[in-house]
Amino acid sequence: MxxxxxxxxxxxxxxxxxxGAKNAALPILAATVLATEPVILHDVPDLRDIHVMIAVLRSLGMTVEKAGRDVFVDPRTLNSYVVPAELMQEMRASIFLLGPLLAKLGAAEATQPGGCAIGDRPIDLHLYGLTSLGATVHDEGGRTVLRAKKLVGNEVHFPFPSVGATENVLMAAALAEGETRIRNAAMEPEIVDLAQFLERLGATVRGAGTPDIRISGASMLKGAEHTVIxxxxxxxxxxxxxxxxxxxxxxxxxxxxxxxxxxxxxxxxxxxxxxxxxxxxxxxxxxxxxxxxxxxxxxxxxxxxxxxxxxxxxxxxxxxxxxxxxxxxxxxxxxxxxxxxxxxxxxxxxxxxxxxxxxxxxxxxxxxxxxxxxxxxxxxxxxxxxxxxxxxxxxxxxxxxxxxxxxxxxxxxxxxxx
The missing domain is CATH 3.65.10.10 (Enolpyruvate transferase domain)
Structure with missing residues (x-):
């Protein structure tokens, strides 16, 4: 040690x-799954958690290159919806991939994430939000499996303004059919940064940074260039x-x-x-x-x-x-x-x-x-x-x-x- x-x-x-903010860069990296063209991110910090997220994206088939504080991501080679268990255990932020994978491929599979031992941080609000958009959830040998033939916009009212759950639903809703409304949404600046990135991809997001976020789903999201806060x-x-x-x-x-x-x-x-x-x-x-x-x-x-x-x-x-x-x-x-x-x-x-x-x-x-x-x-x-x-x-x-x-x-x- x-x-x-x-x-x-x-x-x-x-x-x-x-x-650049780690807590903004991680969900934005996860959101690159949604794109259909290459993405360039600037001011991405050089941290272990970032390297783990890049390893996760590569394990899903995506091409990711990091040069200094710039990260190039090509999502066109995405070919898997299974987040490797060993990488999931290294970093809690791997849970951010559930929403984007579900929206892009119709399925997502992962184990309970690891991370700092600062208290109970279950993923139930993540699952509640994603099932509200039409996903089904079941366990297979200790792994959580989500599936959806199609995600459909809906109202998601969180009992607690969870940052991670807000971000996961925000990303999934970007490719869902119709409008999604997130009530009692978390208001952190990192959520605003994620919303701005999704807008650069072509999504329509209103109200990020307030407790009431509305997302109009798109049929396809393009590539973009973005600088992390x-x-x-x-x-x-x-x-x-x-x-x-x-x-x-x-x-x-x-x-x-x-x-x-x-x-x-x-x-x-x-x-x-x-x-x-x-x-x-x-x-x-x-x-x-x-x-x-x-x-x-x-x-x-x-x-x-x-x-x-x-x-x-x-x-x-x-x-x-x-x-x-x-x-x-x-x-x-x-x-x-x-x-x-x-x-x-x-x-x-x-x-x-x-x-x-x-x-x-x-x-x-x-x-x-x-x-x-x-x-x-x-x-x-x-x-x-x-x-x-x-x-x-x-x-x-x-x-x-x-x-x-x-x-x-x-x-x-x-x-x-x-």
Missing amino acids: GEFVVRGGKRLNGTVRIN GDRIEAATFVLSTAAVGGDITVKNCLVDHLPGLWGRLQEIGVMVEEIDADTVHIVSEGRFKPIPVSVATAPYPGFATDCQPQFMSFLLAVPGVHLVTERVFENRLGHAAQLRRMGAQIIADQRVALIYGGHPLHGAYVTAPDLRAGAALVIGALKAEGESVIAGREIIERGYEQLDVRLSALGANIQAR
Whole structure:
């Protein structure tokens, strides 16, 4: 298992450009199945999950070439609807292929996906949405098999605004007959980016970014060229790292409107936040704060992002006062609390709620990343801590952060991968 070695206490200064969003690129790669002509994608991050998705597409017969941050996909050689079990277990995002394969080939087959252990994430809402469009579902030897002679538009009303289920239905509906209406749809920016990609293919999508999305199905979708949006969670991680340890950084390709709730809280605590333009933000922090209690609860977009909660908790350790963090999206996403306590953090946590006693010094320790975003939180804690920390599970962190050690080092951090 790989590790990050961090020697804390270094301020961060300079400029960092945010990469394309993994959580936008993965469903967009899945959506290339729907096209009948080649697709070119720009600013695709160079991450393990991306490589797994490319391997899945190739296993289905498609031609995929990656050159730097550009990906060329030719879907015309698609010849299979079975997602290999071993690849499905490597990455939860493989589930995004159910909708496109069902719409394109009339069938899709996969096992329960793998991914980070941050709570129960069943695929029942995915299946509910796809069966609402006319699919049938049954199990064959532990594999989920979906079939449909024809998908027909319908109203799909989700009991919870699931991002993945919204994206799966959105993709399937793009080739369904008639209009599909998704009620209580997830509103994340990554869904808007997917909808814009589908429109470039020739689909008609209205309302993406609202709880009410309407899709008019097309008989055929063509090829397109598309640039993936910047990764808002990566942006928040660099911002919160700087806020915690102190520094002065400019963050480029950061769509400021994609992180509601973050900027105001940072300003209230004493971090200077200057919006240079729509995708550039300037952050200045002294790393020392007046005592102030902070309370934050995660919620579906535009609420406070659950993917930012662990990193924000690490930042709160630098803020004197008693803080409350409530996790309302996943029931098991406070695993980083126990690891941060190894660094001296004063945190009382159960599965959903954590009390953080901020303003106390942290010290270096050996810790293990329980999941992707928790791993990022441990990096922030280590950057703030006195002495040396070793963070095991580097591969888990690198599922969502490309060359994190190199980019933080460029800003002045003392961090090495090994």
